[in-house]
Amino acid sequence: MNQLRQYSKQFLLLVKPYFFSEQKWRARGILLLVILFTLGINFFNIVQSFVLRDLMNAVTEKKIPEFYNSGLLLLATFAVFTPVLTFFIYTQNLLQLHWRRWLTNRFINQYFNNQAFYKIKLNDKIDNPDQRIGEDINIFIRQNIDISGLLLNHSVTIISFIGILFSIDKALAIVVMILAFFRTTIIIILGKRLALLKYRQLQREANLRYSLVHVRDNSESIAFYGGETHEIGTVKQRFGHVLDNYKSTIDLQRNLMFFTQGTQMIFTNLPIFFLAPRYFSGQLDFGQISQASGAFVSILAALGFIVDSFDLVSNFTAEIKRLGTFDGVLTSSNAAPQRGGLTIDIVEHEYLALQSVTLETPNYERILIKDLSFKLPPGEAILVVGPSGVGKSSLMRAVAGLWNTGTGCVFRPKREDMMFLPQRPYMLLGNLRSQLLYPNSSSEVTDEFLQKILEQVNLGDLSKRLGGFDRELEWADILSLGEQQRLAFARLLLSKPRYAILDESTSALDVENEKHLYQLLKKTGTTFISVGHRPTLIPYHEQVLKLGGHGDWQLISTEEYSPRSREFA
Numbered sequence: 001m002n003q004l005r006q007y008s009k010q011f012l013l014l015v016k017p018y019f020f021s022e023q024k025w026r027a028r029g030i031l032l033l034v035i036l037f038t039l040g041i042n043f044f045n046i047v048q049s050f051v052l053r054d055l056m057n058a059v060t061e062k063k064i065p066e067f068y069n070s071g072l073l074l075l076a077t078f079a080v081f082t083p084v085l086t087f088f089i090y091t092q093n094l095l096q097l098h099w100r101r102w103l104t105n106r107f108i109n110q111y112f113n114n115q116a117f118y119k120i121k122l123n124d125k126i127d128n129p130d131q132r133i134g135e136d137i138n139i140f141i142r143q144n145i146d147i148s149g150l151l152l153n154h155s156v157t158i159i160s161f162i163g164i165l166f167s168i169d170k171a172l173a174i175v176v177m178i179l180a181f182f183r184t185t186i187i188i189i190l191g192k193r194l195a196l197l198k199y200r201q202l203q204r205e206a207n208l209r210y211s212l213v214h215v216r217d218n219s220e221s222i223a224f225y226g227g228e229t230h231e232i233g234t235v236k237q238r239f240g241h242v243l244d245n246y247k248s249t250i251d252l253q254r255n256l257m258f259f260t261q262g263t264q265m266i267f268t269n270l271p272i273f274f275l276a277p278r279y280f281s282g283q284l285d286f287g288q289i290s291q292a293s294g295a296f297v298s299i300l301a302a303l304g305f306i307v308d309s310f311d312l313v314s315n316f317t318a319e320i321k322r323l324g325t326f327d328g329v330l331t332s333s334n335a336a337p338q339r340g341g342l343t344i345d346i347v348e349h350e351y352l353a354l355q356s357v358t359l360e361t362p363n364y365e366r367i368l369i370k371d372l373s374f375k376l377p378p379g380e381a382i383l384v385v386g387p388s389g390v391g392k393s394s395l396m397r398a399v400a401g402l403w404n405t406g407t408g409c410v411f412r413p414k415r416e417d418m419m420f421l422p423q424r425p426y427m428l429l430g431n432l433r434s435q436l437l438y439p440n441s442s443s444e445v446t447d448e449f450l451q452k453i454l455e456q457v458n459l460g461d462l463s464k465r466l467g468g469f470d471r472e473l474e475w476a477d478i479l480s481l482g483e484q485q486r487l488a489f490a491r492l493l494l495s496k497p498r499y500a501i502l503d504e505s506t507s508a509l510d511v512e513n514e515k516h517l518y519q520l521l522k523k524t525g526t527t528f529i530s531v532g533h534r535p536t537l538i539p540y541h542e543q544v545l546k547l548g549g550h551g552d553w554q555l556i557s558t559e560e561y562s563p564r565s566r567e568f569a
């Protein structure tokens with residue numbers, strides 16, 4: 001019951017916003033049309049049942065003019081039925097199109113809001129967000145439209161055909177309701193596990209796909225290592241999980257089928273035997289018997305909707321859960337896991353400073369830095385040093401606001417005034433111009449100026465070598481890591497931010513190139529924090545922050561930073 005309440009809540013949270021959004025009138029208009037066409041289809045089904053009854057009576061009583069009249073009437077209902085059915089399907093598709101556009105855009109906006117796309121990686125509740133946005137939304141909407149349509153359709157069918165059955169034989173109508181109720185209940189109990197298996201199937205399929213995408217993205221490294229055996233093991237293991245779950249699903253479906261099909265066959269033939277005595281005694285005509293049989297089958301089909309479409313319903317609940325959880329995490333204030341509200345505050349400020357910052361890993365497993373305070377005066381620079389794994393990059397993440405697990409306060413300038421250069425630069429999909437201007441897209445910068453900047457970072461031949469500024473290439477594959485780092489540095493020189501954070505962003509360069517880039521950076525007057533291991537970086541910084549590994553740290557002026565303490569760097 002609790003689970004049902006949770007599904008209903010998640011379902012409403014997913015469905016309601018569209019029908020109350022800025023597009024509500026279009027949404028409601030199309031929905032109304034879908035409902036009207038559904039009712040139209042039902043209306044024609046009922047009309048047809050009466051026309052068929054008269055046709056049958058005309059046949060058994062050999063009344064030729066009545067037979068042709070009923071035949072013509074039947075043709076007329078077919079003629080109207082065709083456009084109604086066509087527009088019913090068309091409006092359903094139209095609703096799906098607009099709804100998908102709206103909901104996907106909403107998810108995309110939330111996914112990019114407040115850097116949730118990054119923070120969500122730290123949250124183990126959400127696997128494969130790409131698949132949830134790209135596929136699950138569409139599947140959810142389609143299933144929603146189909147199931148709601150079926151529900152409405154079948155409710156109207158049940159009410160109208162029970163009315164017809166009542167008019168023919170009250171006892172039969174009651175028997176139908178009792179039997180169908182028990183059948184549906186039994187099947188719901190038998191099929192309860194199916195929803196769970198369906199949910200697990202989606203998850204396992206997504207994990208399989210992800211392992212293959214992972215191989216594609218890291219093909220070169222895997223090939224260098226000769227790691228095929230390991231990768232094959234992982235991919236096949238995940239594929240095995242997919243098949244195991246599928247086998248459990250089809251086993252359960254087989255058991256369900258014994259019951260659903262068996263009872264369906266018995267029930268379908270019940271009215272003939274039930275009503276035959278009244279027909280033989282002349283209380284009913286043959287048309288009524290055939291109408292009752294038709295009504296009986298329609299009611300059974302409609303009442304057994306949950307049963308027959310158990311697959312659809314369990315898939316649907318699985319989708320509700322996947323999207324509902326995703327939506328819940330995205331709409332909460334922070335996509336990353338949180339404990340007891342302990343977070344590092346970020347406060348916008350004129351300069352950069354940390355006040356009593358204690359930084360923990362995202363799941364609060366380990367304290368990396370304890371009670372760190374420092375201030376970075378404008379125009380100066382700090383070099384962060386320490387053994388590998390001590391928390392240098394994590395400190396940069398905290399300054400950027402990507403990690404906030406811990407306590408204390410980071411004072412920092414506006415996000416637009418800061419630029420972060422990671423060790424592995426991000427190469428976007430696009431041409432060389434957009435690569436250089438990233439993250440800004442529109443800019444008045446001329447190609448001559450871009451060329452000048454490229455020359456400054458010793459990439460003067462790049463545009464000529466790779467077909468100019470407009471050619472789109474797979475930059476991450478073509479450029480060496482050192483070239484990518486110089487390109488990222490060119491971005492920095494172009495946008496001249498007030499503050500820069502450089503996390504081993506020149507680690508792949510030779511010492512001469514690195515020196516040259518730092519000299520250029522110093523000339524721009526940018527205030528910066530660098531993370532690095534090479535002692536040759538020290539002269540470009542005023543202070544050195546030494547992280548010890550047990551949460552301890554030391555802030556030393558460059559002059560004091562003795563050759564002895566450089567040993568560990």
Ligand SMILES: Nc1ncnc2c1ncn2[C@@H]1O[C@H](COP(=O)(O)OP(=O)(O)OP(=O)(O)O)[C@@H](O)[C@H]1O
Nearest residue numbers: 122361362363368387388389390391392393394395
């Ligand atoms: N998402 C994560 N969840 C849990 N622990 C993490 C996560 N990311 C990093 N860590 C851990 O946090 C610690 C600090 O990592 P960090 O990348 O900051 O080290 P670092 O000092 O920059 O190392 P290096 O010099 O090797 O780059 C490491 O022990 C790392 O394993």
